[in-house]
Amino acid sequence: MSILLALFGCRSDAPYVVPEEPMPANTVMLSQMMRELSATPGFTDAMLVQLDKNGKKGPALMTPALVKRLRELILGKDWQGLDRFPGWTMRSINPTVRVAGRVVAKDQSVTDLAARHPGTPVGSKSTKSAVTTDQVKDYVDLGDYSLEKAEIVSLDAPSKLPGFTTDGLVSELGAGVVRGDGENATLAPMHAESQRLADLLNRLSLNGLDDSVPVTVTVEGHSAKRPQELVKALMTTGHTVVVADARYFANFGHFHYRGRDVMMPFWVDSQIRVPGTRRPLLVPVSHAEYEWEVRGPKVNANVSWYFGIDGKAEFRTMDTQDQPWVLGRHAHEYRDADAVEVTRLVGKMTIAYMHQHLERPELPFGGYYPLGVCQDGVAAIERKMTGNDTLFPNTADGALFDDPRDAEINELIKAIPKDREGGAPEPARIFGSLPATNFDSITIPGFAADLKLVHTAWQDGSLERTPSWIRRVTLKIVGVAALGMLAGIVVWRRRRNR
Structure with missing residues (x-):
């Protein structure tokens, strides 16, 4: 029986209870909100509809299986489970995404999108003389700029774009619940300049798209037709430009x-065991992006770039205020020639x-x-710039990146680790994805304590993995076989004694 108990991994560990502390000021956990609102008619469904919409830093697609699981936790009042939702491995998440993809592919809006923008054979150019603005506007924001119109845009005068507004960003769900974040007091006042810079960086990136008509940007007599040329021109004219590889909790x-x-x-x-327990280390998915901080005599702006759940790989403004628990860390900062090189790679990634x-x-989902999540593009460029990649998870299917026009980017994407098949990620990528190196600054209840235990085990070489699904199935088969053998021996001995 001892052998059988060991095979099945039986142990009298008490169930893990998610702590309620530490918590940032003026913050509640999702479970607390749902405890109070789950009985409100229609609220759970309204919230799930909101979660199914595209969000700025959404870490995963709300697939039918995930929606079902979330609804089960709420209706079943499993608040502990809700505080660690969904807690699945990447191997478990992958099939739900594939199923969702097949469902969405049948949606009329997706069919209409494909009809508006018919594809061309991989590696070939469009049969038209040039890709049109209408073809790209669903994937990259260009503001008032067009692919068909050649123009010269000067940054010497202030931007005439409107300032920051929460219109379209914040919505009332009722019952005291609001979705969307307000303004960042430091960055929002620069919105007009930031929006212009983001639009122009997107437009300059697409100067290299097939036969698009080029746009030129000038600042104090220096001109640019590529994103990296604009960054170099800004530096030449007395601007400081810092490009940060930033990480947050999504x-x-x-x-x-x-x-x-x-x-x-x-x-x-x-798939890492928390020392002293049989629990796996569950980690909150992180968000990664590149961020440009520009300060100088003509331009003062902050913009970011990432491939988002909205299907857009583009430069964006970053004016909203993150919630305190999201934290934030610059894994790397690039200046001078390195900042120019990162900008060049991001421009090529956009194309x-x-x-x-x-x-x-x-x-x-675009x-x-x-094609990856926000981490893939950042990790690919990080590997080129530093020789290491420290982000998890990466989901891009390298086989899709086979367009010869994008040979450099294809190789970068293929070089980074992939998590689509559910392999156990390296601890360096788990810890590298975190938005903090000081675990005590993490205010997600229970997570910092687990991180400290796992990090110590990693450093002293005692780190253990949780059993793979193959091992678990094998142990169950062996256990069942052992039980059958034991039963056979008992029956045989009884018959013999008779």
Whole structure:
């Protein structure tokens, strides 16, 4: 029996209870909000509809299986499970994404999108003389700029674009719940300049798209036709430019409840055992992006770049206020020639993703997940710049990156580790993805304590992995066989004694 108990991994560990501390001020966990609101008629369904919409830093697609699981936790009042939702491995998440992709691919809006932007054979150019603005506007924001119009844009005069507004960013769900974040007091006042810079960096990136008509940007007599040329021109004219590789905890909900922030991370099983327990280390999915801080005599702006759940790989403004628990860390900062090089690679990454969109418009969610998530592009460039990649998870299917026009980007994407098949990620990538190196600054209840235990085990060489599904199945088969053998021996001995 001792052998059988060992085979089945039986142990009298008490169930793990998610702690309620530490918590940032004016913050509640999702479970607390749902305890109070789950009985409100229609609220759970309204919240799930909101979660199914595209969000700025959404860590995963709300697939039918995930929606079903979330509804089960709420209706079953499993608040502990809700605080670690979903807690699946990447191997478990992958099939749900594929199923969702097949469902969405049948959606009329996706069919219409593919009809508007018919694909071309991989590696070939469009049969038209040039890709049109209409073809790219679903995937990259260009502001008032056009692919068909050649123009010279000067940054010497202030931007005439409107200032920051929460219109379209913040919505009332009722019952005291708001979705969406307000303004960042430091960055929002620069919105007009930041929006102009983001639009122009996107437009300059697409100067290299097939036969598009080029746009030129000037600043104090220096001109640029590529993103990296603009960064170099800004530096030449007395501007400081810092490009940061930034990491955050992904905010899955962006909810606020009765004036308080709602903590809602999206948890993934790292397949690492928390020392002293049989629990796996569950980690909140992180968000990664490149951020440009420009300060100088003509331009003062902050913009970011990442491939988002909205299907866009583009430069964006970053004016909203993150909730405190999201934290934030610059894994790397690039200046001078390195800042120019990162900008060049990001521009080429933008074109590579645009080629994917034009060639594969039938991909649901704009290709988010099969073409990667926010981490993939950042990790690929990080590896080129530093020799290491420290992000998890990466989901891009390297086989899709085969357009010869994007040979450099294809190789970068293929070089980074992939988590689509559910392999156990390296601890360096787990810890590298975190938005903090000081674990005590992490305010997600229970997570810092687990991190400290795992990090110590990693450093002293005692780190253990949780059993793989193959091992678990094997142990069950062996256990069943052993039980059968034991039963056979008992029956045989009884008959013999008679």
